[in-house]
Amino acid sequence: MKTSLLKVAIGSLLSGGFLPFAFAQEFIQDLGSSTIEAEIQTQTLMEGLREDDDLKDGKLEREISTTIAETIRNEPDVAIRSMGPAAARPVIKGLSGSHVEVTEDGSISGDMSATSPDHAVASEVLTAQRLRVLRGPHILLHSYSAAGGVVQVERKDIPFSDSLFHGYVTWYAESGQPGYATAVGANAYAMGLSVKGELSGRRMGDMQTPDGKLKNTQIENSSGAVGAAYGIGQFRLGASYRWFDSDYGIPGGFIGGHPNGVDISLWKHDLTLRGLYQPSGAMHDTLDVTLRINRYHHKEFEGETVGAEFAVNQEDLRLEKIMANLGPLFGVRIGAELDSRSVEMGGYVFTPPTRSYGASLFAIASAGGWRGLEMTFSGRFGGAFFRPRESVVADKDAIEDRNFALWALEAEFSQRVGVGKFLTLDVFRTTRAPTIEELYNQGPHLAAYTYERGNHKLDAESGYGAEIEYRSYGELLSWRAAAHGTWFLNHLAPRASGDTNWSQLLPIYQVRGDEALLFGASASVQTVAELGLRASAAASYVRGIFRDANWGDMPQIPPFKFHGELGYIWKHLQASAYCDFALAQNFVDLYEEPTPGYFTAGAVLEIRWELALAKYSLVFRADNIFDADVRNHLSRLKSVMPEKGRNFSAMARVLF
Amino acid sequence: MKMIKTISLALLGIVLCAFFSACGDKNSVSTEQHEHFEVEGWNLYWSEWDLAYSVYRGKADTSLKALHVNANCMSEHIHVKFLDENKKEVAGPKDDEHSLGWDVGDKKILDIHWEGGWGFHLKGLKEGETTLILKVNHHDHADARTPEIRVVVDKALKAEECPFQEDEDED
Numbered sequence: 027m028k029t030s031l032l033k034v035a036i037g038s039l040l041s042g043g044f045l046p047f048a049f050a051q052e053f054i055q056d057l058g059s060s061t062i063e064a065e066i067q068t069q070t071l072m073e074g075l076r077e078d079d080d081l082k083d084g085k086l087e088r089e090i091s092t093t094i095a096e097t098i099r100n101e102p103d104v105a106i107r108s109m110g111p112a113a114a115r116p117v118i119k120g121l122s123g124s125h126v127e128v129t130e131d132g133s134i135s136g137d138m139s140a141t142s143p144d145h146a147v148a149s150e151v152l153t154a155q156r157l158r159v160l161r162g163p164h165i166l167l168h169s170y171s172a173a174g175g176v177v178q179v180e181r182k183d184i185p186f187s188d189s190l191f192h193g194y195v196t197w198y199a200e201s202g203q204p205g206y207a208t209a210v211g212a213n214a215y216a217m218g219l220s221v222k223g224e225l226s227g228r229r230m231g232d233m234q235t236p237d238g239k240l241k242n243t244q245i246e247n248s249s250g251a252v253g254a255a256y257g258i259g260q261f262r263l264g265a266s267y268r269w270f271d272s273d274y275g276i277p278g279g280f281i282g283g284h285p286n287g288v289d290i291s292l293w294k295h296d297l298t299l300r301g302l303y304q305p306s307g308a309m310h311d312t313l314d315v316t317l318r319i320n321r322y323h324h325k326e327f328e329g330e331t332v333g334a335e336f337a338v339n340q341e342d343l344r345l346e347k348i349m350a351n352l353g354p355l356f357g358v359r360i361g362a363e364l365d366s367r368s369v370e371m372g373g374y375v376f377t378p379p380t381r382s383y384g385a386s387l388f389a390i391a392s393a394g395g396w397r398g399l400e401m402t403f404s405g406r407f408g409g410a411f412f413r414p415r416e417s418v419v420a421d422k423d424a425i426e427d428r429n430f431a432l433w434a435l436e437a438e439f440s441q442r443v444g445v446g447k448f449l450t451l452d453v454f455r456t457t458r459a460p461t462i463e464e465l466y467n468q469g470p471h472l473a474a475y476t477y478e479r480g481n482h483k484l485d486a487e488s489g490y491g492a493e494i495e496y497r498s499y500g501e502l503l504s505w506r507a508a509a510h511g512t513w514f515l516n517h518l519a520p521r522a523s524g525d526t527n528w529s530q531l532l533p534i535y536q537v538r539g540d541e542a543l544l545f546g547a548s549a550s551v552q553t554v555a556e557l558g559l560r561a562s563a564a565a566s567y568v569r570g571i572f573r574d575a576n577w578g579d580m581p582q583i584p585p586f587k588f589h590g591e592l593g594y595i596w597k598h599l600q601a602s603a604y605c606d607f608a609l610a611q612n613f614v615d616l617y618e619e620p621t622p623g624y625f626t627a628g629a630v631l632e633i634r635w636e637l638a639l640a641k642y643s644l645v646f647r648a649d650n651i652f653d654a655d656v657r658n659h660l661s662r663l664k665s666v667m668p669e670k671g672r673n674f675s676a677m678a679r680v681l682f
Numbered sequence: 683m684k685m686i687k688t689i690s691l692a693l694l695g696i697v698l699c700a701f702f703s704a705c706g707d708k709n710s711v712s713t714e715q716h717e718h719f720e721v722e723g724w725n726l727y728w729s730e731w732d733l734a735y736s737v738y739r740g741k742a743d744t745s746l747k748a749l750h751v752n753a754n755c756m757s758e759h760i761h762v763k764f765l766d767e768n769k770k771e772v773a774g775p776k777d778d779e780h781s782l783g784w785d786v787g788d789k790k791i792l793d794i795h796w797e798g799g800w801g802f803h804l805k806g807l808k809e810g811e812t813t814l815i816l817k818v819n820h821h822d823h824a825d826a827r828t829p830e831i832r833v834v835v836d837k838a839l840k841a842e843e844c845p846f847q848e849d850e851d852e853d
Contacts, residue, residue, distance in 0.1 A: 321709045322709075323709055325713075328822050329822065331821060331822040332712075332713045333822060333823070334713075335711040335712065335713040336711070337709045337710050337711045338709075339709050370710055370711045371711065371715060372711035372712065372713030372714060372715055373711075373713040373714075373715065373821075374821070374822075374823050375715065376715075417715055418715055418716065418717040419715045419716075419717070419718070469718070526739075526740060528721070528722045528723065528738075528739045528740055529718075529719075529720045529721050529722065529825060529826040529827075530824070530825075530826065530827065531740060531827055531829060
């Protein structure tokens with residue numbers, strides 16, 4: 027029993043996720059001792075076990091798809107909001123938009139994907155080394171939205187490593203959206219200086235559905251990165267530059283959409299400067315300073331005309347101190363973050379140009395308690411400040427500076443209730459500042475077939491929630507089950523006002539804050555054997571209701587979904603078959619259409635081997651084998667066409 | 683060691699130069715936002731004075747007959763005026779950015795002849811009934827639109843039998 031638990035923990039530890047803690051290093055050094063388990067804090071083990079859920083290495087290779095959202099689609103509580111295959115963004119526990127932060131190497135991604143369903147996440151999934159859906163108190167290190175989550179994309183663009191030379195080549199192709207993607211990267215180290223270079227390209231055609239080709243869904247991406255790091259005594263300094271260019275199509279033909287669709291062309295440039303000060307020379311005692319300068323530009327072409335244009339200039343400075351121990355506390359991280367963001371719009375967009383600023387302090391620490399009960403507390407405190415400029419599209423009375431004081435807290439109580447059995451309870455306060463669209467937008471939203479009216483008098487969103495989770499790691503099976511609920515005192519969302527814009531003949535949706543209850547559950551189980559029979563299953567459910575006269579349903583809430591897999595693992599080969607199903611979603615908001623359920627099946631064949639200091643992986647997938655008609659409740663296109671039909675894909679990777 | 687430091691600084695410099703030369707401070711939008719023409723209703727007149735169709739805040743005046751035109755014939759000139767929030771008539775925009783647009787339900791039954799400005803003719807193609815949506819186009823979008831307007835195309839007439847002759851309008 028202990029061996030299984032240790033295996034899981036070791037796997038987590040070796041992933042590097044919680045190496046910062048001194049006791050973790052001691053744990054590694056003492057491997058083989060059965061008494062070690064008792065010396066590890068429950069919180070530390072829990073964090074490691076959670077990191078074991080991350081998509082990395084073979085697990086990432088198995089799941090990799092066109093976008094980040096598609097790749098993490100089978101993670102617990104995750105759904106996909108989309109408007110064509112390129113414009114897909116993760117939804118966590120039924121919350122989307124600015125409730126879900128996407129970070130790249132710990133810094134905010136800086137694109138416009140949270141603001142509209144036709145905006146893509148400006149990040150190439152094929153270059154990701156690890157994808158993580160951050161849960162629990164650590165969310166507050168990056169976001170105020172404890173009820174939502176953070177999707178972390180890790181690439182290590184600044185190569186703080188001393189590996190002499192390593193690299194990778196990845197190639198991906200599929201038939202469901204005929205095309206390919208390639209990424210190549212290499213790191214080198216000599217005399218204290220480490221460098222990284224990476225290039226990727228993606229060319230994919232129109233998506234094939236059971237009802238035929240969905241026109242104007244092509245994707246062309248290219249990205250690249252260069253990075254360098256150098257160590258001088260107790261200091262390590264690094265810089266990286268990443269660019270991402272994308273041209274993709276948004277199909278038309280649905281209510282409110284452009285008849286012939288829209289072609290979107292965007293680019294994003296990120297410059298990151300990072301410095302580490304390590305007085306003891308170890309990662310668990312580090313002062314980390316990161317400056318991210320981000321430029322994003324996005325044009326939407328409707329035929330030859332530019333229908334919409336966005337320019338974002340963002341700077342983010344983050345200071346963080348990591349300490350393994352501080353008196354009775356352990357796993358301590360304290361920091362501050364300052365950011366400045368300027369957003370300009372052009373064309374048929376009805377939000378005035380706005381500059382916003384953010385400042386926050388954050389901290390997390392764990393402590394031992396009564397009878398092995400451990401507690402982790404995290405908090406984020408700060409403010410958001412909006413400075414809109416006058417514009418012909420905005421109501422002059424609505425051009426008002428707004429300042430928001432924001433605070434979020436989370437406490438996690440964890441208890442080892444047996445060998446390899448953990449019970450945790452999280453209680454939190456969640457908040458977020460309104461977006462500039464929620465504050466100042468006044469105009470039609472063609473993608474949603476609504477006329478959206480912001481509200482410059484809005485208060486910050488706030489709510490209180492809890493999540494209880496049980497995890498069990500046994501000799502044969504590991505499983506987890508969790509239930510969560512959040513009571514929003516002021517949930518910000520555009521709601522039908524009952525009025526109509528008579529010029530456009532569109533229903534007016536007014537952004538307002540309402541009391542709302544969001545609750546749900548997820549569970550997963552999997553075998554732990556590294557050879558032989560392998561099985562796993564996962565299910566998620568969430569329900570959202572507004573506390574109004576009718577207890578009306580919240581819009582865009584994903585239905586119950588299930589993923590089950592059965593396979594066999596040989597030394598170099600793994601074969602599995604899987605099925606996915608979702609129930610119909612009939613809990614819908616006003617003007618929202620119900621969505622039927624679906625069932626799909628597929629198969630995966632993985633081959634891995636090592637030769638001449640290199641690791642080789644081949645993954646062949648057959649998804650939606652029966653060409654089922656899949657309608658995603660969170661897709662704007664569900665009324666026009668189903669999702670991707672039968673799809674054969676291949677992924678090849680060489681790590682050297 | 684000195685060489686390594688020099689290389690490090692050079693790399694950092696290259697990274698910074700690449701970034702600032704790639705975007706620098708030039709990242710701003712090149713497409714202007716435009717003020718949009720907002721109306722609450724539409725009045726359509728046969729030859730400027732005879733009210734043919736009226737809609738205000740989505741409700742059409744049901745006391746008026748449907749628009750009629752004979753197949754093979756052109757209708758009288760229809761002039762478009764707009765209603766503001768106080769139901770006062772206002773003229774359409776006179777700039778080059780706005781223009782009259784339309785969607786015909788069945789293009790085999792009805793066609794529109796636009797002569798510039800805020801006026802047009804119905805052209806009956808085939809006997810039957812269809813719908814017409816008028817729009818104020820602004821660049822590639824509609825700032826305003828009517829609900830579906832019922833148009834009846836009556837039996838075909840010979841050109842000389844049409845109640846309205848094109849040259850009458852020109853006069």
